[in-house]
Amino acid sequence: MEIGVVGLGRMGANMARRLARGQTQVIAFDSDKAARDALGNEKNVVCVESLAALATQLAGEHVILAILPAGAATEDTLAELLPMLSAGDTLVDGGNAYYKDSMARALKLSQRGLRYIDAGVSGGIHGLANGYCLMLGGTPKSIELFEPYVRILAPAPDTGWLHCGPSGAGHFAKMIHNGIQYGMMQALAEGFALLTARKDLEFDLGQLAETWRHGSAVRSRLLDLCAEILQEDDALERVAPAVADSGEGRWTVQESVALGVPTPVITMALMARFSSQGKSDYARRLLAMMRTSFSGHPTTTTITRA
Numbered sequence: 001m002e003i004g005v006v007g008l009g010r011m012g013a014n015m016a017r018r019l020a021r022g023q024t025q026v027i028a029f030d031s032d033k034a035a036r037d038a039l040g041n042e043k044n045v046v047c048v049e050s051l052a053a054l055a056t057q058l059a060g061e062h063v064i065l066a067i068l069p070a071g072a073a074t075e076d077t078l079a080e081l082l083p084m085l086s087a088g089d090t091l092v093d094g095g096n097a098y099y100k101d102s103m104a105r106a107l108k109l110s111q112r113g114l115r116y117i118d119a120g121v122s123g124g125i126h127g128l129a130n131g132y133c134l135m136l137g138g139t140p141k142s143i144e145l146f147e148p149y150v151r152i153l154a155p156a157p158d159t160g161w162l163h164c165g166p167s168g169a170g171h172f173a174k175m176i177h178n179g180i181q182y183g184m185m186q187a188l189a190e191g192f193a194l195l196t197a198r199k200d201l202e203f204d205l206g207q208l209a210e211t212w213r214h215g216s217a218v219r220s221r222l223l224d225l226c227a228e229i230l231q232e233d234d235a236l237e238r239v240a241p242a243v244a245d246s247g248e249g250r251w252t253v254q255e256s257v258a259l260g261v262p263t264p265v266i267t268m269a270l271m272a273r274f275s276s277q278g279k280s281d282y283a284r285r286l287l288a289m290m291r292t293s294f295s296g297h298p299t300t301t302t303i304t305r306a
Helices: 010-021 033-039 051-057 072-084 099-110 124-130 140-153 169-197 205-212 221-232 248-259 264-279 281-295
Strands: 002-006 025-029 045-048 063-066 090-093 115-122 133-137 161-165
Touching (some): 002 010, 002 051, 010 033, 010 045, 025 033, 033 045, 045 051, 051 072, 063 072, 063 140, 072 090, 090 099, 090 140, 099 169, 115 140, 115 169, 133 169, 161 169, 169 205, 169 221, 169 248, 205 221
Parallel strands (some): 002 025
Antiparallel strands (some): 115 133
16 A cells, blocks of 8 residues: 655654555655654654655555645645646545544535545644544545555554545544643643642542543543653643644634534633633733732732722
8 A cells, every 4th residue: 555645744654654554555754854854764654845746656546644734734735736636536634623624625625526635633642652543524436445454553454543424524523632631631630720729638640540530430541641640740830831733623613603502611721722822811811910909919919000
């Protein structure tokens, strides 16, 4: 088997490695030479210096897996790549694109005789060893053509992947998956914050997390990560209390509003991330000033009035 892989960041490079170690010939490209060089010694991987070279080296009907950030990076790369593809080729978008963009892209490509799969991918940096969870949207024929590669990428050939439905379904499922993840992460973080606040009870947070991993109702991959983190450093004093959001949580909340389906846990988890980024600082300052104005309680800084 042979596949093209475009985008050799942490996720794309490891997916290329897993495919190659599953006896697939991988033709790989990234605009960053360092990323290409890092993969250059992998057996069954050939790194090329341009998209044109990638398209030229792939034989027969091409299957190309793009692992690129949603937005401009994906749009610009596909605009360059599409003229090099022919009817019958299959493009798999493994980035976390907005599902409506994926639906529009599928229609556009189908009008040119190209097949398109929107692939929601979960597994992160552990996917190389453990496999990736794959949520796929597209036509049955498109999925059939990509299935041999999916069976290598997944944790096991028959588990950890699903043809979710038509175009857009894969990225929609991944969007909701990430929204759920926001809520689960927030709950774990808040729980351990409560535990650490009771210094008098002398919890060993790492050992408690490890205990919960076995037989408890909250055991999960996220709890596994908590156990690893807390056993190494349960004070976390070297870590800045700021959490980024990559977009999927926002899309999930927007979808809940559009559909009229309440998602209070996911929404509040997203708001907590915004707050950690300093986006609630102004509101907090104004709250402090209002409290001072009506009650006379001092703020934590000197108030100067004209």
